[in-house]
């Protein structure tokens with residue numbers, strides 16, 4: 471196997487859940503990022519793993535072709551292929567892993583296995599040509615909020631993190647999705663709740679917050695109390711949800727954001743770190759984004775929020791992580807396997 475070119479060109483592949491994505495990064499600068507979303511899951515109210523892996527199989531080659539074409543890169547110029555090893559749905563991960571192995575073998579280039587969570591963190595460092603936005607300084611605190619994870623992490627370097635708090639049950643994204651489902655709003659619920667919350671009254675309904683002393687989170691109690699609340703109100707008025715949907719969305723969103731912010735405030739007080747970042751799908755939430763900026767003002771912090779398009783799953787974040795692994799010459803062999811439960 472050879473490590474070609476003076477230019478370092480990384481092809482990134484992400485297939486951990488229901489988005490098939492490919493991206494190209496040249497010398498740390500993003501050239502393309504193509505994602506095929508899978509609409510097939512919408513009618514089932516959640517991701518159906520078997521359908522997801524089939525859709526990945528259908529999408530992966532056209533998505534990679536398009537990413538290379540848009541980047542103006544020939545496949546023979548690629549220095550290494552970075553792919554999501556896990557965590558995620560095994561069948562979906564296998565499609566990206568097998569494709570990447572084949573691509574690396576055919577082009578005689580190294581493989582870079584990337585942890586999906588690490589990818590979300592690295593999205594903060596993504597830059598296209600001409601981008602001048604600031605990037606976090608190590609060490610910084612990140613709130614990692616996705617459909618499967620809710621963690622407060624001290625990031626000391628690219629591959630050096632310490633988790634100081636995490637959910638003991640549901641993730642924040644799951645809380646959004648489950649509450650949306652209770653209101654019959656479809657999947658994924660987060661973006662819909664976000665949109666409706668903008669025109670709702672966040673103080674219309676009160677939901678209690680969990681009482682956990684350390685930096686850990688819990689969201690399953692909130693989901694259950696939301697379920698019972700809605701069920702009881704619907705008994706009195708069958709149109710309750712339809713008549714109050716914006717206020718319900720605004721109120722549940724505010725509660726989730728307050729829970730997230732309270733622990734962050736505590737983490738910052740405990741560590742004294744003044745650099746705060748957010749990553750993962752839920753960081754697309756407009757209410758959370760403004761709450762973090764306010765928290766920054768309140769506690770005199772530098773706050774870093776990824777570009778909206780890199781908050782949810784994408785291959786650009788996998789490619790940039792791969793680029794930093796490449797710089798360390800931290801390659802993986804053809805015997806590398808997909809890991810559904812890979813930890814940070």
Ligand code: KG4
Nearest residue numbers: 616617618643658660751752754755782783
């Ligand atoms: O990071 P991600 O794309 O996939 C995982 O790795 O899980 O996160 C998906 C999660 C879903 O739960 C989705 O509802 C949530 O992110 N999400 C949002 C928003 N956009 C996506 N939650 C709240 N507000 C949003 N705007």
Ligand code: ZN
Nearest residue numbers: 616751782783
């Ligand atoms: Zn993700």
